Amino acid sequence: MTKKFLIVNLVLYILISCAGKVELAHEEMVAKVLREAPLIDGHNDLLIHYIWCQACPRELDAYRLDTITDGHIDIPRLRKGGVGALLTNIFGRGKEMNEYLKGWDLIYRIEEKYADDFKVAVTSSEVRQVMKNGKIAIIPSMEHTYELVDELGRLRTLYRLGLRSVILAYNNNNIADGAFDEPIHDGLTDYGKELVLEMNRLGIMIDLSHITEKGMLDVLEITRAPVILSHANARALTETERNASDQVLLKLKENGGLIMLTPVNYFTTQEAHDYFLVKLDSMSKVFQEKYPNPGQMSEEEIELAEAEWDAWESANPEPKVTVRDFADHFDYVKKLIGIDHIGIGSDFDGMYYLIEGIEDASTFPNILLELASRGWTESELKKVTQENFLRVFEAVEQKAAELQKVEQPRIAKVVSD
Ligand SMILES: [Zn+2]
Incomplete structure (x- = not known):
């Protein structure tokens, strides 16, 4: 064996063992992050398995969450993935209020059935407490506004049921133009503006996902509280109306809001x-x-x-779309508007275009590992997993408390658009 050969081998050994140690350090850091700051997932569509699947509607026992399901989430995989809370989309079969209320009944029955694992949480402090108790918080959200059209009283009633976040249209035009529709409202409707102001007064988060860029900018112009995009990526990297443009992201920074980046493959690479x-x-x-x-x-x-x-x-x-492609959106948004405005919103159970390495709720740590390998620190990762979201939720609650002292419940002047 030559001396040169031995030296090359030694250098290779040192390099490999150093890389191994770095990887291990990242794994330990990610485990610590998720232990101390479990992930709050900005968007989940679990109810699809009870309401919209081929065998649906079906009951709780027909789709058990304490075993591995054929969807993207269940209790074992949420636990493995370090999940502490889910903004859960409550919906019904069709657009009828009666059907919609069945979704609410379902979510409260899931809480009851799996009482050791889930708890519906409707304030930021409740979310913190639920996670502290080692359970997963369910924060009720809505991904359209069919049930809210023409009547702000419904918004108040649903707030009392626990509604804490609303997306203003689902792909098609509603009270704002939908991202995948031919725009007819030039952004947000007049009724939509009333709705936004009333959500501010009640303390419901406004979610800009699924509406057009013009709609997003209209909301950012009038909202008195920070807003979220619960599942979207950066439009500069993947051009689609569903992603957030630089202009929206810069306004979001001014607004103190949050974009929760989403591992849907067709929002991730062009x-x-x-x-x-x-x-x-x-x-x-x-x-x-x-x-x-x-x-x-x-x-x-x-x-x-x-x-x-x-x-x-x-x-x-x-x-093929990889975790690295997805992490590019994190780097991009961080560079443009800073670490304080980034979270994660999976869209699990609501989409079938997955990224390699992010296939279900158990794989969330892979996202954080990739960010750690790019130099993201422990405190930055904790902001991404939950602190940024909780800051926004608290700010929304605080603004609502202020507004309730000076504003009466709104009665919409515009009945329909
Ligand atoms: Zn969606």
Whole structure:
């Protein structure tokens, strides 16, 4: 063995063992972060498994959360992922208020059934207490405004039930223009403005996800409290109306608000986004154009359509999106507006376009590990996992307490738009 060979080997050994130690240090740091500051996930769609799945509607025993489910979350994986709270989207089957209220009943029954693990929490101090007690807080949220149109009284009633965060439209136009629709309102409607002001007065967080950039800017112009984007990424890295532009992010910083970055692959890289659009187009060609009445398809037709679709998918493989691509959004937003405005909102159970390495609730630590490897510190990671969100929640509560001293409940002047 030559001397040179021995030296090369020694250097390699030192490099490998140093890398191993650094990795271990990162793992320990991430474990500590999640122990001391469990993750508050900005957006979860668990109820889809009781309300909107193929076998739905179904009861709690048909989809147990204390075992590994076929969705993205359940108690074992939330625990493994270091999750302390979930902003949980409450919805019903269809747009009827009656159906919507069933979603509320469900969420309170989940709390009752899994009392050792879940607790509905409707104030920032309750969220802190629930996490301190080793449980997972459920913070009720809403991802559209069908039930709120024309009547601010409903907002107040739902606040009393526990509603603490509202998205102003879900893709299609509602009280604001939806990000995936042809805009008709030029942003936020007049009624929407009343709704925003009343949410400020009540202490409900306004969530800018799913609306157009103009709608986001309209809200940022009039809100008296910080707002959130519970699941969106940076538009500068992935161009889509669903992500936040630099202008929105800079206003969000002024507002003291928060963007909770989301591991949906087509909001993370342009390649995945463009692929998604082509896929939607091809899907509509295969299914909608050839089979305009899916409910009336024969077994044979279903088989043919599925085979055709499988062939399309294998000829057009999905681009790979990694944790590193996702972490680029964290670096970008941090550089633009600072660490105090970043959180994580998974959209788990509500989307099927996952990032490699972030496949379910147990994999949250992978995001933090990647950030740690990029030099993010323990205190920065704690801001991301929960401190930024709790700061916003507290500020929203504080503003509401101030406003309630000087404002009466609003009666909307505009009945409809
Ligand atoms: Zn969504």
